[in-house]
Amino acid sequence: MREATAKPIVGVGRLTSPDRMAEIIESGVWDLIGAARPNIADPWIPRKIDEGRIDDIRECIGCNMCISKGDNRRHIGCTQNATAGEEHRRGWHPERFDRAANADSEVLVVGAGPAGMECAMVLGRRGMRRVRLVDAADEVGGITRWIPRLPGLAEWGRLREWRLGQLDHSRPDAPPRTLVLVCHDLRLAYKYADSFVVLNRSGRVEGGRAIPKADLPNGPDDLHALIEARALV
Numbered sequence: 001m002r003e004a005t006a007k008p009i010v011g012v013g014r015l016t017s018p019d020r021m022a023e024i025i026e027s028g029v030w031d032l033i034g035a036a037r038p039n040i041a042d043p044w045i046p047r048k049i050d051e052g053r054i055d056d057i058r059e060c061i062g063c064n065m066c067i068s069k070g071d072n073r074r075h076i077g078c079t080q081n082a083t084a085g086e087e088h089r090r091g092w093h094p095e096r097f098d099r100a101a102n103a104d105s106e107v108l109v110v111g112a113g114p115a116g117m118e119c120a121m122v123l124g125r126r127g128m129r130r131v132r133l134v135d136a137a138d139e140v141g142g143i144t145r146w147i148p149r150l151p152g153l154a155e156w157g158r159l160r161e162w163r164l165g166q167l168d169h170s171r172p173d174a175p176p177r178t179l180v181l182v183c184h185d186l187r188l189a190y191k192y193a194d195s196f197v198v199l200n201r202s203g204r205v206e207g208g209r210a211i212p213k214a215d216l217p218n219g220p221d222d223l224h225a226l227i228e229a230r231a232l233v
Ligand SMILES: Cc1cc2nc3c(=O)[nH]c(=O)nc-3n(C[C@H](O)[C@H](O)[C@H](O)COP(=O)(O)O)c2cc1C
Pocket: 012, 013, 014, 015, 034, 035, 036, 037, 038, 066, 067, 070, 076
């Protein structure tokens, strides 16, 4: 390529690792790193590299939902980054979170798949007094507990690992008062809150509202039935 042009050379190829980017530039093969999907997954990638926040980078998993959604629904989205395509439509920012109007409330998020983990993380950053995240399984991650074991899908594990890292209480900037609670027994979950946020597989809140405890007269059994019926975990 060098012999063919005097212009700067830019290349692409789902480059998410800063070390790999530096290696390519230092080798002299390319002058610039192009990053389409890595920037959709994390528009803050240049800033995070600059600040040395490498573990905070939401790495693209290569699922191509972005282009698929863009083509089919004329609206981009991203499996790794819930804010992608929602910046103008809903005013969502990938890294900045306003304090919630009802931040003095406690919230229970039922279903600790990637959507539930993201929900707990964002609610924590929006200053909720306490966020509890529960799941009937003995591990967080939902379907991303087993998808990465399938051939060629190891990178899907990033959906779980990144969120786990963000919810880690040992981080200095961890979402405040967020507790990841994993339990087999929904009685425990039922005990914790007066209302419940139930997510479906797309990460949408079922019914668009929190479900009050009063709507679940049979207690944890109703909660369990709700989760089973919606195949949440
Ligand atoms: C949502 C989306 C839209 C794209 N639209 C175009 C386009 O209109 N024209 C084009 O030449 N390439 C387009 N591309 C391809 C990218 O420019 C890039 O070449 C490709 O995604 C590989 O780079 P990456 O691995 O950094 O994503 C698009 C890619 C994505 C993910």
